[in-house]
Amino acid sequence: MTFDFLLHLVPHIFVVVLCVVVTPSLYHAHVNAFQKNQLNHCDFSNGKWVVDDPYYPLYDASSDCPFIVQGFDCLRNGRIDQDYLRYRWKPFDCDLKRFDGVKFLNTYRGKKITFVGDSISENMWQSLACMLHIAVPQSNYTLTRITKHLSMFSFSEYEVSITWVKDGYLVDKFRDIKKGRILKLDSISSRNLWHGDVLIFNTYHWWFHTGKIQTFFQLGNEIMEDMDNMEAFKIGLTTWSNWVDSNIDPSKTIVIFQGIAAVHGGENDCMGRSEPLEGTKQSYPGVEIVKNVLSSMKSDVYWLDITLQTQLRIDGHPSIYTGLGTSYEDCSHWCLAGAPDTWNEILYAVLLGI
Template sequence: MGWRNVIVRIVILLSVNLAVINSSNEVDEELHRVGRSRLRTRQRRLINGCDLFRGNWVYDESYPLYDSRSCPFIGSGFDCQRNGRPDQDYLKYRWQPHGCDLQRFDGKVLVERWKGKKIMFVGDSLSFNQWESLTCMLHTAVPHARYTLEYRGTLSIFSIPEYELSIMMLKNGFLVDVVTQQVGRVLRLDSISTGSRWLGIDVLIFNSYHWWTHRWEYFEVGGRLFKDMDHMEAYRIALKTWAKWIDSNIDHSRTQVFFQGVSAAHLNGSEWRQPRARFCYRQTRPIDESKFAGVPHPGEFIVKSVLDEMQNPACLLDITYLSQLRKDGHPSIYAGGGPKYLDCSHWCLAGVPDTWNQLLYTVLFGQ
């Protein structure tokens, strides 16, 4: 399935299955009971006591970090300017944490520090969004360096031979196994048979959430087949399977493990006090933090609770809140599918995923 088809399915099915997410009473009750603040603080990266993931978006004329016209790697679904988006203010916003500054992204430093390394994103098309962003940021930093771009089935590889550096994207939206049985396709929630592809990598950045909002009929746990089940409970079980696999198989002295976090979609204008809004259509400015009316994200809570139970917790890039504020950053009708196709799940490039990579850079190399 091509990436454009993936995007279409995610946008349509996310809308259809929003009720499935909201139906998880257990998750909703726990979110309101516990909230964000009582989760263990080791899942937040603090630099000199500053939480990088709480703050506001501020207008900055020095942005964006690269010109999308000079980057040859941006897929048609993310290239909003080429697809005719008329406004450009969404390119100019910088994430400003409360009480500190993000380290300015320096791609030349990054390729030098990552010389001889293998970096791999593992996940769905939101991972692909971040991977394409990083390739653009590095290409801009070393524009004269020769590069190669290969596609091997579900694996995409961007390499800079001068630095012996490979930045890979492995398409795997569920992380756990999907098998074909007599009844059809089955999500095997307690099985990972392809994890060998994650071994021997220096930096792993995992992501899984949006595909769990799709319509799906059969799940398998402990050898038992279930025709449908609560999707958020299935997500929790699968993430626990992934976490156990990472704890049992990854050598943390060799490999740094990150979890991308849950990227927010904008399907409900009530979250920014515009209940009549047509999703993200015609949104040109971020939500001011003081006016944000949204609630904690159910996927965010599940990710944090599972990571918190790991023996060697993956470092969480806690992107949910900062992406919740960016109702303006989606392709909307500028995803290349015409005015009837509305994408409020993915992000324009240049744009919000550049900040995810800036956060990754700060966590890796910040003082």
């Protein structure tokens, strides 16, 4: 879920956006590596968190990446315990390769990587921007807030851009004066911003977000006032999957679905937690829906399944260290450095086929 306080804390740097031309041969090279990884990769979703000191953390958000939004920079916001910074995800049947930012930039030279989703996508987008920046600290970068729904981080030397498109539902929505927010579950009318050599989609949290504005669902011309949110999520995700199957050329574009990140609230409150949980966890709501929808698609979509590792990282949330004072507790987003860096280590392994 995206909160307004995350938006106005990003530095606003206005620049000319670069247009990138990519040769077809490079497209095929990258897609082939991706397809090879799909066939031969290990199960990155199943593992445990282990201490890896002094290699982790991979960066200091405050000193290495001044563009990190305040809500994610837990140390700057006063968090005292620092053990949460030192954990590495260890899959049970393989090892994640060390992230090599220079290799990533050279491999994806001239490419556009686009994250589409809510502020959990923003978490991952900012993490990747930082991990690449610290790999080439002398290389000029630009961070551009093009609109309130579109942000771009780019390296002119490598002609690489990493974009975040704010779109929490992936289906059409509008506001009704009387009812409030209405989601058109069977409609994706125009997605002009959904383009890139790699598309990383995410949607989940806003479907179950409770707030002052009630959400209704529409199918065809009928507005449903009592539809179950999980059923609505399934229909909406299916609409997205049909859009991908109909509009994405798999020979040119890699599609990844960023999985469901666990929230720790209620009895599993993240307040004061300083180390990960251990063991296995029960299936998380919505995961089976994602699995079934993706398995029914014609397109080759990689499921970046982060649910178990986030279920275990109850210590990785900002909690009261968001910069908004101790009266506000965030057990949805993730501190940087932290868990989203692992998501990008998996992304690195998937995209480079290693």
